[in-house]
Amino acid sequence: MNTPIKRTGALTPAQRASVDRLVEQVASHDGISPLNEVALFALDGRGHAVHWLAHRDGEVVGYAQCDRSAGSVQLLVNPALRRQGIGTALAEQVRSVEPNPTWWAFGNLPGARALAERLGVTLQRELLIMERDLAQDPPEGRPAPEGIVVRPFRESDAQALVEVNAEAFADHPEQGQMSLDDFWMRAGEDWFDPEGIVVAIDDDSGCFLGFHWTKTEHSDPNNPDELMGEVYVIGVAPHAAGRGIGRVLLDAGLGHLSNKGVRRVRLYVEASSERVVRMYESARFVTVNRDASYSS
Incomplete structure (x- = not known):
């Protein structure tokens, strides 16, 4: 199924609301927030972020954010639509702008580790909770x-x-x-x-x-x-x-x-x-x- 991806430097109110719903879905499923504090600030236009939104049926089903000042990326996909290439497609879009970013994985869950392997990136830092x-x-x-x-x-x-x-x-x-x-x-x-x-x-x-x-x-x-x-x-x-x-x-x-x-x-x-x-x-x-x- 086609999943178009839109890139933007600032979210509209409707886009922000759709990303918020996606964040809530992912947090409820995974038991951990997929975005950290800096990324949440960037949803309001604070910072130096670029946003990518993957759409299906008018709803955001995948989202990636790159903090250009730090070269760091946070990425999430609707739990019901994982393993369908949405995360990889978002990652490829990010790499077209930031060729060698840092990818954050909160909770370092199996899906994140699998995506890291597909991207050919290796573990650099760990934060203990x-x-x-x-x-x-x-x-x-x-x-x-x-x-x-x-x-x-x-x-x-x-x-x-x-x-x-x-x-x-x-x-x-x-x-x-x-x-x-x-x-x-x-x-x-x-x-x-x-x-x-x-x-x-x-x-x-x-x-x-x-x-x-x-x-x-x-x-x-x-x-x-x-x-x-x-x-x-x-x-x-x-x-x-x-x-x-x-x-x-x-x-x-x-x-x-x-x-x-x-x-x-x-x-x-x-x-x-x-x-x-x-x-x-x-x-x-x-x-x-x-x-x-x-x-x-």
Whole structure:
């Protein structure tokens, strides 16, 4: 059956609605969102994305998005129409614009691995998705190291937070690029809660040393009524590493989420960051899934 593909630099309201329906279908079937936060922003025209839409009977049945600034692609196909060449056709269209992109596979499901094999691309990065049940294992809290004050975020902290984030994630291809404008863009999202950010300050100098930015959303497609917590970002200034600040910030953020009634908390961490993974394992997070990126 013919499945025409349309390329566009901006989605119309009707196209956006059709892509949203497809995302919901895929998330419900696969148990994981097929698009990450950056891709969802791009649906609204924020960023540098190109979009491809595969149509059947007037409905979007396949979708691909390429972030031209990062050279990364996210692709999804209606679960009822998989193994019919739609994903491969979308991938070929993407490659005509971005010959050697990075392909993201959230959950790294069998279909994504099969498409990667057909495209001749190999695994490059893995993100671990880790969770902790706060109802069964409530946060214990711990005192801050001597000379460190942990307090709620203030708007005047925003610039220092962005600077520490850039230092802490200097080698990270996505997180380290967050600008002050990016921070305030996220602060404008419905899920943003300024009380969900805790910061660490040097008591003597007033120097900003780190932060824990938490997030809450109804993000589980299989349990839409559950308020899911997330360790969105923890960043500690490199010169302050080794003082236990990250663990104190982690516990403080988990305490905030627990007080909001959150039962499950999720986080994403690079599998290659062994020291950070060990910290989360010591905080009783367990790996429940893996995201992956592929490239030539």
